[in-house]
Amino acid sequence: MQEQGTSALFPTYGRYPITLVKGEGSRLWDDAGKEYIDLMSGIAVTNLGHAPQAVKEALIEQLNQVWHVSNLFHIPNQEKLASLLTANSCADAVFFCSTGAEANEAAIKIARRYHQKVLNNGRYEIITFNMSFHGRTLATLTATGQDKVKEGFLPLPEGFVYAEYNDIESVRALINDKTAAVMLEFVQGEGGVLPADPTFVKQLAELCKQEGILLIGDEIQTGMGRTGKLFAYEHYGVEPDIFTLAKGLGGGFPIGAMLGKGFLKDAFSAGSHGSTFGGTPIATAAAFAATDAIISGKYPERALELGEYTVKKLESKLAGNPLVANVRGIGLLIGIACTQPAGEIISEIHKQGVLVIPAGPNVIRLVPALTIPLEDLDRALDVVCDVLAQKAAAASSI
Ligand SMILES: *Cc1c(COP(=O)(O)O)cnc(C)c1O
Secondary structure (H helix, E strand, C coil), X not given: CCCCCCCCCCCCCCCCCCCEEEEEECEEEECCCCEEEECCHHHHCCCXXXXXXHHHHHHHHHHCCCCCCCCCCCCHHHHHHHHHHHHCCCCCEEEEECCHHHHHHHHHHHHHHHHHHHCCCCCCEEEEEECCCCCCCHHHHHHCECHHHCCCCCCCCCCEEEECCCCHHHHHCCCCCCEEEEEECCEECCCCCEECCHHHHHHHHHHXXXXXXXXXXXXXXXXXXXXXXXXXXXXXXXXXXXXXXXXXXXXXXXXXXXXXXXXXXXXXXXXXXXXXXXXXXXXHHHXXXXXXXXXXXXXXXXXXXXXXXXXXXXXXXXXXXXXXXXXXXECCEEEEEECCCCHHHHHHHHHCCEECEEECCCEEEECCCCCCCXXXXXXXXXXXXXXXXXHHXXXXXX
């Protein structure tokens, strides 16, 4: 393990004292050979588990062909992946990039450009939500409704205002003749695993339509089957004009995407946006294999069933535990909200061989692979509940 203070890396992460060196399915091993059950999937990235066969084979095949060509040439894997994504979503067109923040940048840019170049109305303002998370670039950290990511990075770009999540009147109050789009997560992931209220989402979609405002869904954490549908908007009976993907899209290989309705094609033209690494042959080979495996393996359906099972099991095993306020979530994006900061509890769960992560200070977030074997899930949930029981007993004996 790396000793503190000796690293040549910028200290941008609070790292756990664990060095993971091998992964297969829902198991990970550290450099001392200790085995872990993975309930975090690299934060909703390895939705098919570690080193899934289909993605591995597609990568190896592409590695033997060509790794990188410029977007100044046609890239068949991009076309294939875009067709698969649009055939299985409400979108008609895709722009590929490499990360979530870049996908949201593309969403912000196309929303502004559609209003400014197609409708010629000069609109630019984006309404986002308190406690949201949209990324770490200057525009996306400004879009993020949490002050902690903005400290020391002034001045921030203009054109972002913040409404209360699940409060339609707070959105209505912010709309003016500059409003271009509303951007939301259907489940706030980093903000504490908070699903949007169905009535709120319906009202929001209607309001956007009435006012000529684009609805952007940030599906970077919720997409790719995570919530029990391929995309979380499907739970709500609405269709965003634009939505973004990254995390789970490449099965562990970095790739992001901004997807939109056909009418938005007019907003971009050759040269108006781009990325050197956007949709390379390798990245799109991995993402095609991952997306195809998620759809053909019916993993969204499995996530829905396992998610219901997990919430029920947690609710029954954690009933009466004074450290637990509630269990919430949708599909396999689940939060155990604690009555106090959860950092120590999470560290103890790690020591017991199960990997979980926080979402905000008080929430333990469970994000297992959609492929996790039931026995692994059961064993890991028992560990989580046992640690919470031990911590509650220790607290009451003081
Ligand atoms: C992780 C995440 C992002 C940022 O993705 P990066 O790949 O880290 O840039 C944006 N939005 C949501 C909802 C996320 O969960």
